[in-house]
Amino acid sequence: MSDPLLQMSGIVKAFPGVRALDGVDLEVRAGEVHCLLGQNGAGKSTLIKVLSGAHQPDEGEIRWQGEEIRLTTPLSAMKHGIATIYQELDLVDGLTVAENIYLGHELSSAGFAHRGETQKQAAALLARLGHSEISPRRELGTLSAAGKQVVSMARALSHDVKLIIMDEPSAVLDQEEVARLFKVIRDLQSEGVAVVYISHRLEEIRQVGDRVTVLKDGRTVATGLPARDTPTRELTRLMTGRDIEYVFPPRVSRDGDGTVVLSVENLASGRAFSGVDFEVRAGEIVGLAGLVGSGRSEILETIYGARRATAGTVTVDGKQLRNGRVRAAVGAGVGLCPEERKSQGLLLDEAVYRNVSLATMGRFSRGGFINRGSEKRAASEHVKSLDVRPTGVERAVRTLSGGNQQKVVLARWLLRECRVLLLDEPTRGVDVGARSEIYALVRRLADEGVAVVLVSSEVPEVLGLADRVLVLREGVVVHTGPADDIDEHRVLDLVMEGSAA
Ligand SMILES: Nc1ncnc2c1ncn2[C@@H]1O[C@H](COP(=O)(O)OP(=O)(O)OP(=O)(O)O)[C@@H](O)[C@H]1O
Ligand SMILES: [Mg+2]
Known part of the structure; x- marks a missing residue:
């Protein structure tokens, strides 16, 4: 059998106070949909950031088509044919759809200038994704979360890709759009493109996945499991260490x-x-x-x-x-916990407790002074009941995983009476x-x-x-x-x- 497309072994990545990855192994074959499962904070996004060149690993080896490579920048990953659709989409609201798709590798730089050409090619990519209703000229900021994701996909496909990493793509999609996404994934697969797919929804893993790797606390706890036939109980037990x-x-x-x-x-x-x-x-x-x-x-x-x-x-x-x-x-x-929680008010550099108490500040202040003790206690209680990890409320929200950030915003609204x-x-x-x-x-x-x-x-x-x-x-x-x-x-x-x- 030929070499796998990608082999990551013994990957370690530490942040101050956390070993986000503590020896992760992952092997992906050409043309397969490889699902990455794990609880909030298990290390999935960190792993794919290593793979996309956004983070440098402290230890470990990455082999691509049999050869050891170093991915020092997102550009080097792209050059190998690795594209990523991040959990927090990295698009620019003020630019058009077409500009976003070709951001950083404008067609003009390749010699054949022009808006016209960019827009034509952008339109072709959007059509390939089944979304020809999105105009390349439209300003990105006017699209829904789902629309933005389509643009992000189109951008991935604007390169010659062999591997596309999707970090919770379905989180902003409804059932019909997920079905459309799966069709795109199958088309890619039939062209020999491999996909690393992250989702918290097990039924999706069953529908679209070939094999599964499970991460827990920064380690690979199981790899190469069949996506369709591994019982749910087994998957959740691997992920959480308990029966759910x-x-x-x-x-x-x-x-x-x-x-x-x-x-x-x-x-x-x-x-x-x-x-x-x-x-x-x-x-x-x-x-x-x-x-x-x-x-x-x-x-x-x-x-x-x-x-x-x-x-x-x-x-x-x-x-x-x-x-x-x-x-x-x-x-x-009346309290509203909005759909686009991230853009609607997380102070990423502030502590968890402050983000939680933000909407309830009045309760913790007397004569202009904030009673930090009771503010923290109230926040801690909710943070604990939602199982936000790591548990310390002093941490900056920026350092939490995507799912844990969601829980912080939710805690805010639950704290408000x-x-x-x-x-x-x-x-x-x-x-x-x-x-x-x-x-x-x-x-x-x-x-x-x-x-x-x-x-x-x-x-x-x-x-x-x-x-x-x-x-x-x-x-x-x-x-x-x-x-x-x-x-x-x-x-x-x-x-x-x-x-x-
Ligand atoms: N920039 C950072 N600084 C400090 N800690 C970080 C940073 N990025 C991630 N972490 C920590 O690394 C761990 C793994 O986070 P990661 O985002 O990889 O989780 P995840 O599996 O993607 O979770 P989710 O399902 O919630 O998206 C978490 O404990 C997180 O708090
Ligand atoms: Mg994540």
């Missing part, structure tokens, strides 16, 4: 006994959505299901006042909120172990009387956690009812066709 019961907290049947806290009537916002009516009682979790772009996130933003309603009203505890005023909503006890909590994709990027903690916490908040509205692209999550479900399609509610009365297939049918199947 992946369960949703039980619903309390309350038969409409709670008082109505949030009432949304005939709400509309431009072309995003219209005619939306629902109520959420104290103790109730209402889930919104639908595709990306169906208006789910926009509804939350409108309730929160971050987006103006063009019709209808939002009422909290009997008081109508002023349209388009975040301050009014916050004053009435809200009447209405709007959660947009609360478990995105969060590993199997911590998910159950988040579900339990959301249910506990509801039990304490909070009205919760949950948006998630994962239909099982909506059905498992919510009491009542609204299904949206193109900005219109096409179904409302108890979560127990509907199953995943029905939701998907509604989401796609908008009519009962």
Whole structure:
């Protein structure tokens, strides 16, 4: 048999106070989809940053097509045909789509100048990815998170690649887009391109993966496992070192006994959505299901006042909120944990506890002084209940892994005592172990009387956690009812066709 495409062995990478990689081995064959699994903070992103030339390893060897190589810069990785789609996309909002795709290797530098050519080639790449609706001339900042990711993929394909690394690409995609992504991956595979795929969703690993390597605490604990046939129990045990019961907290049947806290009537916002009516009682979790772009996130933003309603009203505890005023909503006890958490307010260089207490500062200050002790204690408690790692709250958020950063923002919103909590994709990027903690916490908040509205692209999550479900399609509610009365297939049918199947 021929040499594997890539062999990494004994890779070590230490940061001050953490050995992020402590002897990792990884072997990837040409044309395979190799999945990298591991809990938040296991070292996945660090490993791929070593492979993409962004980090220099302290020890270890990398062999590429049988020969030892050193990847000293991202450019050297690219020259070997290794492209990376990072967990935190590294694109520039102010530039156009085409400019982003060719950033750093502009066609002009190769002699044949011109915008025209760049745009033509960019358009061809976008079409190859099944997204010809994205114009190369469009400004990147106007695209959704999913759109930006497509651009990032197009950029990877603009090189002659042999290996594409994807760090949690599906975290910003809905089911339809994931299916599209998988088609692209299979096409690449048939051209002999290898993919290293990172995801916290095991069902994706089964669908698209060939082999699996599991990392735990910076070490390879298993490698070369068959992606389709390795039992889930075994995978989660390898990842977490324990058996995980992946369960949703039980619903309390309350038969409409709670008082109505949030009432949304005939709400509309431009072309995003219209005619939306629902109520959420104290103790109730209402889930919104639908595709990306169906208006789910926009509804939350409108309730929160971050987006103006063009019709209808939002009422909290009997008081109508002023349209388009975040301050009014916050004053009435509404909290929004947004979908794009990173861009919406993590202070990366500040300590974990400060990031958690940011929205609740008032509670910890007296006469202009902040009581740091109680601020830290309150933050620590939430950080602990969400299993943020490493546990120290003094650390700068920048040094946490992607999933752990997500948990910090979530902790912030959970610490704030809200009447209405709007959660947009609360478990995105969060590993199997911590998910159950988040579900339990959301249910506990509801039990304490909070009205919760949950948006998630994962239909099982909506059905498992919510009491009542609204299904949206193109900005219109096409179904409302108890979560127990509907199953995943029905939701998907509604989401796609908008009519009962
Ligand atoms: N620049 C840095 N400085 C200090 N520590 C870091 C830095 N980058 C990563 N770490 C630490 O290295 C460890 C591995 O982080 P990494 O981002 O590789 O995890 P991951 O497996 O990608 O997790 P996730 O699933 O949450 O994305 C974590 O403990 C993290 O806090
Ligand atoms: Mg990561």
